[in-house]
Amino acid sequence: MKFPLLKSLAVGAVALFAAGSVSAETLRVGMECTYAPFNYRTADGELAGYDVDVAKGVAEIIGADLEFVCQQWDGMIPALLANKFDLIVASMSITDTRKEKIDFSGPYRDSVGRLIGKADADWKLFDDSGAPIAENFNGLRVGLERASTYENWFNAKLPGAEIVLYDGSEPLYLDLQNGRVDMIMTNPMKAQLRFLSKEAGNKFGFVSPAISEVEFFGIGVGIGLRQGQDELRERLSAAIRDLINNGSLKEYALKIFPFQIHNDEWGKG
Amino acid sequence: MDAVTGWWDDYFWGSMIVLQVFFFSLLLMVLFGLIGAAAKLSDNRLAQKIAGAYTVIFRGTPEILVILLLYFGSAITLTAIAQMFDPDIKFIDVPPMWAGTIAIALIVGSYATETFRGAFLGVKPGSIEAARALGMSNLQTFIYIRIPEMWRLALPPFGNHMLSLIKDTALISIIGLNETFFVAKQAIGTTGEPFTMYIVVGCIYLAFSTIITLSVMGMEKFGARTGEGAR
Numbered sequence: 369m370k371f372p373l374l375k376s377l378a379v380g381a382v383a384l385f386a387a388g389s390v391s392a393e394t395l396r397v398g399m400e401c402t403y404a405p406f407n408y409r410t411a412d413g414e415l416a417g418y419d420v421d422v423a424k425g426v427a428e429i430i431g432a433d434l435e436f437v438c439q440q441w442d443g444m445i446p447a448l449l450a451n452k453f454d455l456i457v458a459s460m461s462i463t464d465t466r467k468e469k470i471d472f473s474g475p476y477r478d479s480v481g482r483l484i485g486k487a488d489a490d491w492k493l494f495d496d497s498g499a500p501i502a503e504n505f506n507g508l509r510v511g512l513e514r515a516s517t518y519e520n521w522f523n524a525k526l527p528g529a530e531i532v533l534y535d536g537s538e539p540l541y542l543d544l545q546n547g548r549v550d551m552i553m554t555n556p557m558k559a560q561l562r563f564l565s566k567e568a569g570n571k572f573g574f575v576s577p578a579i580s581e582v583e584f585f586g587i588g589v590g591i592g593l594r595q596g597q598d599e600l601r602e603r604l605s606a607a608i609r610d611l612i613n614n615g616s617l618k619e620y621a622l623k624i625f626p627f628q629i630h631n632d633e634w635g636k637g
Numbered sequence: 638m639d640a641v642t643g644w645w646d647d648y649f650w651g652s653m654i655v656l657q658v659f660f661f662s663l664l665l666m667v668l669f670g671l672i673g674a675a676a677k678l679s680d681n682r683l684a685q686k687i688a689g690a691y692t693v694i695f696r697g698t699p700e701i702l703v704i705l706l707l708y709f710g711s712a713i714t715l716t717a718i719a720q721m722f723d724p725d726i727k728f729i730d731v732p733p734m735w736a737g738t739i740a741i742a743l744i745v746g747s748y749a750t751e752t753f754r755g756a757f758l759g760v761k762p763g764s765i766e767a768a769r770a771l772g773m774s775n776l777q778t779f780i781y782i783r784i785p786e787m788w789r790l791a792l793p794p795f796g797n798h799m800l801s802l803i804k805d806t807a808l809i810s811i812i813g814l815n816e817t818f819f820v821a822k823q824a825i826g827t828t829g830e831p832f833t834m835y836i837v838v839g840c841i842y843l844a845f846s847t848i849i850t851l852s853v854m855g856m857e858k859f860g861a862r863t864g865e866g867a868r
Contacts, residue, residue, distance in 0.1 A: 400826075401823055401826070402822045402823050402825070402826035403826060404826045404827055408823065408826045408827050409823045409826075409827065410827060411642075411643030411644055411647075411824075411827065412643070413646075413647065437813065438813050438815070438819070438823075439813050440810075440811050440812075440813065443705070443709070443811065443812075446709050447709070447813075450709045450712045450713050451712060451716070451727075451728040451730070452712065452730065452813075536822070538825050538826070538829070538831055539831075542831060562829055563829075566829060568829075
């Protein structure tokens, strides 16, 4: 040992900052904690929502303890890579771009987007087959969440639209009401529950079919983890398949929505 | 305001975190400011250069960037350093509370460096000469002459720095610290009432900054009463 003093200092530093050290039994889970109904904190201080249920369900199957860490969306992947937590269970869609940085378990939720705009306006944005008519989007101001899959889809498919980026979904709803954007593209399940069904959203409605192109939106939402942990990834995927097959996933969804939000095929693995 | 019911305790604990960050970053800010000012006023070229680089970098970059870099960068850097000595170490973390506190203190400390430097330069040469004539040592001159004259000069801009400090604490919600602004975002996520929740945050910060403004006013009065004008 060349540097006994320095080494003991380094070990001391580890002891000081021991909050971050990882044991095999405890998995730290990163999520936004502001993305109702998927992950949010209730007034009682409890974390709740679909993602939280999935995380707890998976942890029970693989026999791990959970520790939740709240992290803003656009720092989610950097925080995972900087080892601030071990898993992302935050409604993150599995996409090829993200896979360059991190690994994903199998999917546990559908990943779709839908446009929301004034309900009474006569938009002619999609043809009968459900494909977007690119020229009719020219000059339209569309609000999107920063670092979301929707942004990539718009850039590739509808470059004529003017994109306005926001942090989080609540500002999207606000500026749609304010008229700063003509429409927004967002998660339809969340928007229905948080916005369209409320008084503030009663003049607005869906102005597109559900868009789910695997190339952009991925096959679904999965659990993110750092690369090189294939054994953990396989355990997570197997646990999700169990949750699908024993009906738990459906049960989690029915707490919030009148329908399930996953594909039963995923359970076959 | 019904929506806020049930979130009051979260706002309270959030405010405690704001106060905690404010208190520790205030101490560090004064320390950084004094060291920076001393370095800038010293005869040592290297110290001058380092202090110069410090003020240029931290006054010239967005605060949010410094916070993010310190939070994400520190963990990666510390882990890399520790692994050089012990490859078994998986990960060293800097808790967000300390990353945020140090980041804010570094930023506002760079402004305080300039304030303190100006204030030290404002100490009257006559006072220093008088101290020398009385046979005071350098240290005695510093403690009994420079500091008492300097803090009175530095106080008005220092009040501004304290206000920057308290408001910058709202920025650290981006690294996941559970302070009032983050509480508001969580409450909005659940209740869908952005304006109510943000107004509560505004009122909390207004209360803090009013206390700061009043105490600075009080100290200015005290300084004027006991300073040279009163002699």
